[in-house]
Amino acid sequence: MTFMAESDWCEKIYVGEWVSGEGGPIPVREPATGDELGRLGSATPADVGRATARAVAAQRGWAAAGYQQRAAVLRRAGDLWLSHAGEIEEWIVRESGSVRAKARAEIERAADECHEAAALASHPVGEVLRTQSPRLSFSRQVPVGVVGVIAPFNFPVILSIRSVAPALALGNAVVLKPDPRTAVCGGVVLARIFEAAGLPPGVLSVLPGDAATGEALVVDPAVRVIAFTGSTRAGRSVGQLAGAHLKRAHLELGGNSALVVMPGVDVRRAAGAGAFGSFHHQGQICMATGRHIVAAEIADEYVAALAERAGSCAVGDPATADVDLGPIIDERQLDRVHALVAASRDAGAELVCGGRYDRLFYEPTVLAGGPVSAPAYAQEVFGPVAPVVRFSSPEEAVALASDSEYGLSLGIVTTDGLAALELAQRIPVGKVHINDQTVVDETPSPFGGMGVSGNGPRLGGLRHNVDAYTETQWVTARSRLSGPFIGLAEAVK
CATH class of the missing domain: 3.40.309.10 (Aldehyde Dehydrogenase; Chain A, domain 2)
Known part of the structure; x- marks a missing residue:
């Protein structure tokens, strides 16, 4: 059996296991020939709700796991990209129309993203703050919980894994909606990689679907952060929906x-x-x-x-x-x-x-x-x-x-x-x-644009990934309860 055996994912979506999606099967087509390469399942808003509920439950255990465990999964994932590179390359070439050099670059970058993300698991997560009171005061970064990732067709591997890997390493669960045109190399491959790497079931879901599925992911109350890569037109809609639901959206949009x-x-x-x-x-x-x-x-x-x-x-x-x-x-x-x-x-x-x-x-x-x-x-x-x-x-x-x-x-x-x-x-x-052209991107570097190209460099690089996929929590601690606490009556005078 091959790593990407279609029997595993034929007419299925991934929610920690391969199940039928309510959206029914969609064809996987090769743009160079028009041939059908297989059939994948598609998700509906109802599937999104079920996946996020499962993600909430799975995320608690994943975040509580030792950083060594999370780092080990990311390292194994990075190795798996390279050990199965030949098979994955074929899917990128045929499904997305990539030349082979570009497909190989995507795979190498995916491995790099996973290996770099593994270091995030043990990264310092806070700082001691000054305080005028006799107490310890510090801030710490905690996982946001569930991260929604919406990725496009053009670099389906890189533009999925660059959000998925750091979000997972920092203790979050992820629900990924790949573009239906490249949902195998931009979705199924990631599910197979992390499944084989030992990621606990439910921590990652892959839900190909249409615009309604994407909208359901953005507005789902369990999803606290959206990482979206796509057109400026679609990004405006995602940003508006996210803002209306008081959640962060990291938008990497178009360019000229x-x-x-x-x-x-x-x-x-x-x-x-x-x-x-x-x-x-x-x-x-x-x-x-x-x-x-x-x-x-x-x-x-x-x-x-x-x-x-x-x-x-x-x-x-x-x-x-x-x-x-x-x-x-x-x-x-x-x-x-x-x-x-x-x-x-x-x-x-x-x-x-x-x-x-x-x-x-x-x-x-x-x-x-x-x-x-x-x-x-x-x-x-x-x-x-x-x-x-x-x-x-x-x-x-x-x-x-x-x-x-x-x-x-x-x-x-x-x-x-x-x-x-x-x-x-x-x-x-x-x-x-x-003294270079404009198409330059590296794993350790921040990525993002100004104007209608997005809302700034929010993706890539250690500091930016920590900021993107965690919340800042302020904590104080005293050795014992003490201090001049006033009564309610005095407080309202």
Whole structure:
């Protein structure tokens, strides 16, 4: 029997055991071919209620377990990602349309997330506070209880495990709702990993489902924290619902990140960085380079080099060929990408290369010379499209890079790193990468954006994960009951 044997999860959801979901079976499809890879169960709001009730009961014992036990489960989980990497890779490639290098990177990152999270279990959980009274005063971090995680399709493993692993390590239970389009590699795999690692039943549930299922998870009174990764539009709804129910929401949303290319750089190398930023995983990345802002004196050379890179990319089925780009996730997303490209041409942008597709395979596309109001430049595309505009001064570069409602990632290619730091201070973004492209992410580092890209760096890194998945409790203690306590009558005078 293989690690991912479909007989375990066929037409099932996971609530510490594999059971039938009330939403009925949903097909697992391969975007490159349209083939059905299997059938998974789906959850309804009623399933959410049952899973959270079970999570509340299971979380108490999990939080009370010694930190060594929690750390050991996380370490074993990290090892299991690597020992079953070949089988998991195949699912990521076929279900999400990833090229193999990207799939391997997701698996390695998942292992890293689990190993890093294992250290959270023994992390100091408080501090001694000063007090004017003869008592001990301290604060301590306690688990929130049940954490809801809603994860998207584009990096289904990373964008699930980066919340699941630290939340578990800190003593919480987790209910995960993966995107139904990638619910095997973004959900079933995590359930199998933690099941095999020895996580107690009920501490983790995996509930694929539609928007109603996600809404039920957000409003469920047992869920105290929501970690959501997805579009800005959906994130606004999640934030509003969470706020109405007085619970925290960590929102990692969309982006339209700028790559600023300064004068004097190696143009071909800069174009290589820009191509990766725009075309990696078909541009289906929140950090993707959506705006190439290039010094006027090198802009023509940059556009030509970028188009050459785009033209050399192999596009096809990553399960059967060594390609650079796989398929767009589905027809709806492909139609949106193509509509933005067409609208940008109508607005005056030059289609330098690309702009064509075969089934779900969209050619890497370069646009140049259009106005900053052109849709593919002004909006998040989530496809392999690279719009280029030019600037004539550092002040204009700052103005162009800042002229977006998004504020996730910024790349600056330059010959003067210190000048780039000064430039970056004037551009409101959550992440700055000098002499690098915009798609940069590491386990120990905080991740998040400004503006409509989210509510700040709330995910990743030891301190941010502790803040995200615990509550702060103030405790005082005296050696005996004493002090000038006043009576009720005197207190109300």
